Amino acid sequence: MTYIAKPKILHGGLERNALGLTIRDYEGGMSTLCAGCGHDSVTAAIVQAIFELDIPPHRVAKMSGIGCSSKTPAYFLSASHGFNSVHGRMPSVATGAAAANCGLYLLGVSGDGDSLSIGIGQFAHAVRRNLDMCYIIENNGVYGLTKGQFSASADVGSKAKKGEVNQQPPIDAVQLAMTLGGTFVARSFSGDKDQLVPLIKAAIKHEGFALVDVLSPCVTFNDHEDSTKSYAYTRQFFHRAMHLDYVPPAEEIKAAYDEGEVMPVQLHDGSRILLRKISEDYNVNNRGAAIDYIRAHQRKGEIVTGLLYIDESEPDMHGLNRTTLTPLSEIPYERLCPGSETLSKLQKRYR
Amino acid sequence: MTYIAKPKILHGGLERNALGLTIRDYEGGMSTLCAGCGHDSVTAAIVQAIFELDIPPHRVAKMSGIGCSSKTPAYFLSASHGFNSVHGRMPSVATGAAAANCGLYLLGVSGDGDSLSIGIGQFAHAVRRNLDMCYIIENNGVYGLTKGQFSASADVGSKAKKGEVNQQPPIDAVQLAMTLGGTFVARSFSGDKDQLVPLIKAAIKHEGFALVDVLSPCVTFNDHEDSTKSYAYTRQFFHRAMHLDYVPPAEEIKAAYDEGEVMPVQLHDGSRILLRKISEDYNVNNRGAAIDYIRAHQRKGEIVTGLLYIDESEPDMHGLNRTTLTPLSEIPYERLCPGSETLSKLQKRYR
Amino acid sequence: MSAGAKSRVNDFVIRVANVNGTGSASANSLLMKTIFRMGVPVTGKNFFPSNIQGLPTWYEIRVTKDAYLARSGDVDVMVAMNAQTYEKDLNRVTPGGVLIYDSTWPRDRMLSRSDITILGIPLARMCNEHFSNARARILMKNMAYVGALAALLDLDMDVIRNLVEETFAAKAKLVPANMEAIELGANYAREHYDCPLAMRVEKLDKTAGHIMIDGNTAAGLGCVYAGATVGAWYPITPSTSVMDGFKGFCERLRVDKETGERDYCIIQAEDELAAIGIVLGATWNGARAFTPTSGPGISLMSEFLGFGYFAELPAVVFDVQRVGPSTGMPTRTQQADILAAAYASHGDTRHVLLFPSEPKECFELAVTAFDLADRLQTPVIVLLDLDIGMNDWMCEELTWDDAYRIDRGKVLDAKALESVENFYRYLDSDGDGIPYRTYPGVHPKGAYFVRGSGHNEYGKYTEESSEYRDLVERLNRKFATAAKLVPKPVIQRSKHKTDTAIVSVGSSDYAVREAIDRLAATGVHLNYMRIKAFPFSDEVAAFLHEHDRVFVAEQNRDAQLKSLLTLETDYPKERMQSILHYGGLPMHSRSVIEGIEQLAARGEAA
Amino acid sequence: MSAGAKSRVNDFVIRVANVNGTGSASANSLLMKTIFRMGVPVTGKNFFPSNIQGLPTWYEIRVTKDAYLARSGDVDVMVAMNAQTYEKDLNRVTPGGVLIYDSTWPRDRMLSRSDITILGIPLARMCNEHFSNARARILMKNMAYVGALAALLDLDMDVIRNLVEETFAAKAKLVPANMEAIELGANYAREHYDCPLAMRVEKLDKTAGHIMIDGNTAAGLGCVYAGATVGAWYPITPSTSVMDGFKGFCERLRVDKETGERDYCIIQAEDELAAIGIVLGATWNGARAFTPTSGPGISLMSEFLGFGYFAELPAVVFDVQRVGPSTGMPTRTQQADILAAAYASHGDTRHVLLFPSEPKECFELAVTAFDLADRLQTPVIVLLDLDIGMNDWMCEELTWDDAYRIDRGKVLDAKALESVENFYRYLDSDGDGIPYRTYPGVHPKGAYFVRGSGHNEYGKYTEESSEYRDLVERLNRKFATAAKLVPKPVIQRSKHKTDTAIVSVGSSDYAVREAIDRLAATGVHLNYMRIKAFPFSDEVAAFLHEHDRVFVAEQNRDAQLKSLLTLETDYPKERMQSILHYGGLPMHSRSVIEGIEQLAARGEAA
Ligand SMILES: Cc1ncc(C[n+]2csc(CCOP(=O)(O)OP(=O)(O)O)c2C)c(N)n1
Ligand SMILES: Cc1ncc(C[n+]2csc(CCOP(=O)(O)OP(=O)(O)O)c2C)c(N)n1
Ligand code: SF4
Ligand code: SF4
Ligand SMILES: [Mg+2]
Ligand SMILES: [Mg+2]
DSSP: OOSSOOOOOOSSSSOBOTTSOBGGGGBOSOOOSOTTOHHHHHHHHHHHHHHHTTOOGGGEEEEEOSSHHHHGGGGBOTTSEEEEOSTTOHHHHHHHHHHHOTTSEEEEEEEHHHHHTTTHHHHHHHHHHTOSEEEEEEEOSEETTTTOEEOTTOOTTOBOTTSOBOOSOOOOHHHHHHHTTOSEEEEEETTOHHHHHHHHHHHHHSSSEEEEEEEOOOTTTSOSTTOTTSHHHHHHHEEESOEEEEEOSSOOOOSOOOTTTEEEEEOTTSOEEEEESOOTTOOTTOHHHHHHHHHHHHHTTOEEEEEEEEOSOSOOHHHHHTBOSSOGGGSOHHHHOOHHHHHHHHGGGGO | OOSSOOOOOOSSSSOBOTTSOBGGGGBOSOOOSOTTOHHHHHHHHHHHHHHHTTOOGGGEEEEEOSSHHHHGGGGBOTTSEEEEOSTTOHHHHHHHHHHHOTTSEEEEEEEHHHHHTTTHHHHHHHHHHTOSEEEEEEEOSEETTTTOEEOTTOOTTOBOTTSOBOOSOOOOHHHHHHHTTOSEEEEEETTOHHHHHHHHHHHHHSSSEEEEEEEOOOTTTSOSTTOTTSHHHHHHHEEESOEEEEEOSSOOOOSOOOTTTEEEEEOTTSOEEEEESOOTTOOTTOHHHHHHHHHHHHHTTOEEEEEEEEOSOSOOHHHHHTBOSSOGGGSOHHHHOOHHHHHHHHGGGGO | OOHHHHTTTTEEEEEEEEETTSSHHHHHHHHHHHHHHTTOOEEEEEEOOSSSSSSEEEEEEEEETTOOOSBOSOOSEEEEOOGGGHHHHHHHSOTTOEEEEETTSOOOTTSOOSSSEEEEEOHHHHHHHHOOSHHHHHHHHHHHHHHHHHHHHTOOHHHHHHHHHHHTSTTTTHHHHHHHHHHHHHHHHHHHSOSSOSSOOOOOSOOTTEEEEEHHHHHHHHHHHTTOOEEEEOOOTTTHHHHHHHHHHHHHHSBOTTTOOBSOEEEEOSSHHHHHHHHHHHHHTTOOEEEEEOHHHHHHHHHHHHHHHHHTOOEEEEEEEOBOSTTBBTTSOOOOOHHHHHTOSSSSOOOEEEOOOSHHHHHHHHHHHHHHHHHHTSEEEEEEEHHHHHSEEEEEOOOOOTTOOOOOOSBOOHHHHHHOSOOOTTOOTTSSSOOOBOOTTSOGGGOOEEESBOBOTTSOBOOOHHHHHHHHHHHHHHHHHHHHHSOOOEEEOOSSOOSEEEEEEGGGHHHHHHHHHHHHHTTOOOEEEEEOEESOOHHHHHHHHTOSEEEEEESSSSOHHHHHHHHHSOSOGGGEEEEEOOSSSOOBHHHHHHHHHHHHHHHHHO | OOHHHHTTTTEEEEEEEEETTSSHHHHHHHHHHHHHHTTOOEEEEEEOOSSSSSSEEEEEEEEETTOOOSBOSOOSEEEEOOGGGHHHHHHHSOTTOEEEEETTSOOOTTSOOSSSEEEEEOHHHHHHHHOOSHHHHHHHHHHHHHHHHHHHHTOOHHHHHHHHHHHTSTTTTHHHHHHHHHHHHHHHHHHHSOSSOSSOOOOOSOOTTEEEEEHHHHHHHHHHHTTOOEEEEOOOTTTHHHHHHHHHHHHHHSBOTTTOOBSOEEEEOSSHHHHHHHHHHHHHTTOOEEEEEOHHHHHHHHHHHHHHHHHTOOEEEEEEEOBOSTTBBTTSOOOOOHHHHHTOSSSSOOOEEEOOOSHHHHHHHHHHHHHHHHHHTSEEEEEEEHHHHHSEEEEEOOOOOTTOOOOOOSBOOHHHHHHOSOOOTTOOTTSSSOOOBOOTTSOGGGOOEEESBOBOTTSOBOOOHHHHHHHHHHHHHHHHHHHHHSOOOEEEOOSSOOSEEEEEEGGGHHHHHHHHHHHHHTTOOOEEEEEOEESOOHHHHHHHHTOSEEEEEESSSSOHHHHHHHHHSOSOGGGEEEEEOOSSSOOBHHHHHHHHHHHHHHHHHO
16 A cells, blocks of 8 residues: 555545546456456556556557557557557657657556567666656566567576476576666566556656666466466565656655655656565666675565666656657647748758 | 697698687688778687687688678688678577577677667567577678667767767666576677677676677777777777686696686576686676776776676576476477377367 | 258258357357258357447357258348347348247337237246346356257257357356256247247268368467477467467466476567568578458558568568458448458568468468468468457368378578588579578588678668669569469369359358359359469469459459459459459358359340 | 850750759759859759769759750760760760869860860869868869859859858858858869850749748658658658658657657668658558658568558558669669569559659648558659659649648548447448548547458458458459549640650659650651559540550550559550650650651551
């Protein structure tokens, strides 16, 4: 649970947010995923997070590629625009969407296959551009939709349902993003809603590329024994580097903390992330240290979760390109077309 | 210069290697690159290295993509097979070549555009498969062949010939390869032949994916002031983490070293790399430490060169796939075709 | 029973409506295999959704004494197991047909029909009463309807038992439960309805020497027999089982018992661009290599396919076609990649295509594909579709001639190179447009440089117009040679003289053949040609020219085969007319018959 | 001088042979621009290698009083600056022509010709004596040959001086040196040879109201005027200068003077797949976006192009064609991506194409492309080629009608959405096959889901055959609408009645027009149609049907335009014959004339 005051219950049942909307208004179509699929929990967390952020659904653009994970945008925020692109190429579409309209919240949902195999190039370059979006990888170590082949995030020694053992080293989206200069890098677990919801909120509010790598077990093809991406295994080995809460702008921090126990991180819009019980040897603003910390726990077989690295100082893609603050899609044509006189002046050098 | 005994001069001019071949036998067609292009120095180093390794030219397969750098295989080893593939896709072609014949030496030459933009996905997965090849990136921070656009390795603040300043963080092939589990990661400078030649030798002998990221200035589009990939800048800021020599199998180490001054690394075929004057705070077998070391110097604006990380213990692609030691391309058809009897047996379950 | 009804013995269609992920697959194949083992020709089509669990799925089994293996268009016996689609399924039954439903729950009175027989069987209730374990209850419901059908259709219980025992050979303890479930259904049916129905199965001997197999598995097996050693792929429905097949057979046949070493290398690539790159690298280096994919993969491979054409590297690509454009309907069938495959890539590029029509041909043409790719030194694309690739087809047993030797084409080995003065990679010394190649590392004289940029016949880089023209004109000569080497079309002539013909390709074959027979019965006689390959051998144009009018039946919107015939033969396009079926379910004979009747009618009118 | 010689005034071809990277470009454009400013129509073609420095390069300037802007096929004045290619260049001169060489070094006596005039000028020596700086010596050699030609061809020295001053406006101190070099060459020529030659330039007034510009720059400018705000690209020759142009104009016209904020966003993508993805994301989100590329890029974009077609998203792609297949010859020209572009991607996919024939049309059709993409909600591919894109063409000045308003197509804004009951993305309410769209974030009612998988007219996911058929049949209706909206072909009728016509496209236009005139002089009369767009408007087939015989002239091996006409019109293919020019250098009128004469001859024979 979070430390911020929950919206009060209005008379007549369902909780309403600042926009007077209920959580129903943030839900989507009926999921066609397998019963128990981790992705459905992530869907629930997304619904919760955006409802609590008081964002009008139609101001959110849902982006995805292809895969079971990439289907989920159909299962949340039916009132939002959705873009189910081709396999592994969502980051480029999101890049274009961001370029055209800097005013929308971009929420990307992808899979480990979609982002780390066919899509790794676009993923890497979206990170590099510091594209302003929340990018969630629903990571299950397999290609669910094509029936369970190993993905690039499968761990060495992990066993497939049919018995095959993976030998290739995994690609860790978190360490990859760190190396590529990612400005917001987080990991979580579909079964840890307390952590996931505030993380997604912070990721959405972060101005730049916010990666949330969510371990999200595939009950049908990768939830058996000897799988390192099963519910059981993940529950046993995931290690919260911290507890965290998201505190919206205006809101003052209610609870009292002892010095040092809490580390607040300020986001662009004034909202804050409160990191609590953070292991003292951890520094969320130090890339190198973060990488070390993750690797150290990795050697112990532990999966560190939480907000692992954040840097609010780097400019996002628009900052890098110095584009105007008006969404390009809203600039009137008159302002864009130089007109006949200029045209004839322009041609002097060609005469 | 290296510490190993040079092949003796034969009467009648040119030095000959163990195969009785002269360096001429390892040269290629006339370069059509710009006079002074760093790539031509790398070409020279490759010729030197393979000549000294006594490898029969036709046992080497030269692989490349598209770019000025990717043209260079035409300028060395004319007696070798060459494969100039499409832009950014050489790693996959090399993967197939390796699968078909584990007996050849694969030597890949690519550019920063070829490997870090369009080709980053294939590059990443070749590293992950620990494909047994020597992979050289001729890194100049620009797209030379298309006339000087920034590449993904361009540093923040580096200025283009036309004056534009790069704002996007660079992708460092070395750190990327480290993060992806690369087993041989090195960086060098086209102007440092003493270091480059033994590095290439070691890379060729390493059983697995050996990355050599070579800073190789583009005199035409990126050698001006305010470029961080110019000869001047690189000369000023490159920092040798060590001196190194390559010692072929059989050969015993001539020179005497003081304890600690030298660190020998043994390769699969018994040959050794001798790391000398290595800064004591550096451990070439520790991934995390290596990354730290590189980042630390990076913050000081220094470019660390040398063999930065090596791990001879990981199996290469064939090891991972347990393919037979006979090159697949040489297995007689009779051994591959199960024949009619088996076919009829096989069909039992379909009756 | 009316005579009409009688005539339905061994000639009707069963459709089972279910929910995917409930294990109905094994029940349905048990049903089909039983009929097959009773010697009655049968075919099964699976209509499944593009997800893993919980959505409607249908399985259609046609019992066809005349071995018409396409769909008929009818549904004579509907097993409505999915409440969600009940209404739709009810309406789908052909008048005179039968609908079987799970009467555990009362069905909506509104939903009824007077022109069909509706039989209720309390499958869920019986299983819930009989079995304790929850999962078992779900699975056994499927076995129970198999039992009910066994009784209603008069299936041979011994055959069923044997099959169940084979299926669970590994876990024998499951046999009793499954048989009990079957008995439950059978007994209930016998007790409450007079069995068998008019539509029933009678033993025949028409399936001897045949097997039931899917085309992807057969293609994978073909790759093994062709001596392919490198397989690269990126998973995509409906092509995935080609590699699964290859892998499975290799694990059985290509692994050294002692060392566990493998005489093959399968690489799951990071995407399709890499998969085809791996194949080209492997063939260049002397191995036989292939990649299975589907529509989107072909689009992604097109740059590399153009490279293969221009640099002249062998490659075998299996395109198991699904419904396009774009992601389209991944679990539905179509023949809409024909043009994309024939001309894949920018510039003046063209590729050799093969079109198997059923699993046996998938096996055979797989082998042919590797021979042609090596002989012609160019990519060969084998176009299957989801229907051939993923459905179980009855076909003749696969056979192999041990005398057969593969054709690696014009390759100079070390000995040959020793004896030649110089080796020039792209020299057309034989006039057939096919130059000689070498494998890397074999001999110093064999070295050459592969590139996708301009090169002359000596393999050197060039930007000379004349040398470029020589090169691309030779590639045309090579393509002319290809037309001589590829499999000829399959031609069937009507006993009656006719100036009208029909042409089809791939999985449209059986529907067309059945239509031809049925039309013949009505006095409409058609000659028939099934295209097996592109470029077209002379026989193709020759056949067309024998006719004043040609119908082209295919499964796409844009008449892609007709387009290819228009562009690549000199037969007047005005004389060709299309019969197009492109909804995503396999073409059935009725759509062909109706198509021809309509066109014929218009034809007369005109 | 002979009468024949006289007639060469303002009508001849100069070719300068040089080494790239030696700064000859500016000298050659100075030469061309001078002639242009003297009022004489002129055209320049650059034949450069695919490297950066040190390889042979040629620049061809045609002086053409009749404004025949294609190549003629002749070389009347050769300036042989490259010893490496001297022999080839010598042989290339048309009998009666002139060759100028650098006599600093004695030329090989063996290499001579009696049928041409050979003039030596010690360019290097003069420059070495006159200039100290090494780089200057190289550059000034080029200016020196400009001077020599100025004297020999009687060019206006004042015009030259003005141009030099304009060129070095920024670094004025370079002017004297350049003028000195020019004088050096001019004086030497005047002193040693009687100037001017028979082939010379005489002032005319035929270039007023015209400019000299390359098609890529014009296209880039068109994007600015079309209101494009997002440009994504991956560099590739010969398309790079489209984005360079757009960028340059935006920096001048779209940057806020105070804040430095930009009304545009140019993204250098990591590859072409990303570039087209960015464009689709941007247009979906309400911006006008485009990407320039070339052959290999089209191959890589094909998966996404199919997505754009099926999900119905606007996109503008400029394909500046180069020689294929594969990497081919990146610095040579061809029209060989026509089929690849028209049917890019797997499945039943087709795209709208536009074919500008010269820079002015590049500017105009760029704007048209954005309007069509928005109106039709589909990708529009504008096919230029290296010749149009990278060479300087003389064309009419670009004009702009300030009354013009762009067409964003059927977009429901917040107000419209407010008033509708429900919004359904793919409903064909107008019967033209074009549904209504919305921009994300504009209004809650506007939300919908874009996908490349099966969807119904309400925008919901479907695997229903009937809904799928409805969708792809509507897409066909939309394409029929497109045929009505795209630019009509340009038709030119002969004054004489004729049953024979010629058809061409893009940069083949001028060569064909010149051929038509010259053939008319010999009594062969042809009507002419230049295709400007695909799908074909009714006028295309109508024109074809007016003729018994149609020649199709294009620059590729496989007759791709003819193929498209064969597939997409009902004109009998038997009546079309190809004239193909595909060596990589721009088509010249002679190849068309010879082609027609040969076919005609055969025609009579037949
Ligand atoms: C170009 C292309 N190649 C292959 C596919 C087939 N495909 C669909 S989803 C998928 C992998 C999905 O894996 P992941 O992204 O991890 O999603 P998950 O299903 O595991 O959630 C593949 C290979 C495709 N749709 N398009
Ligand atoms: C598919 C494709 N896109 C674009 C190009 C154009 N192109 C050729 S080389 C190159 C970049 C080369 O840069 P790099 O790899 O750094 O090599 P360098 O020339 O700098 O050595 C590009 C974009 C191409 N040949 N193919
Ligand atoms: S297959 Fe796996 S990933 Fe896909 S829906 Fe089922 S459980 Fe989830
Ligand atoms: S352009 Fe740059 S990279 Fe290319 S050859 Fe010249 S100097 Fe080398
Ligand atoms: Mg996954
Ligand atoms: Mg570079």
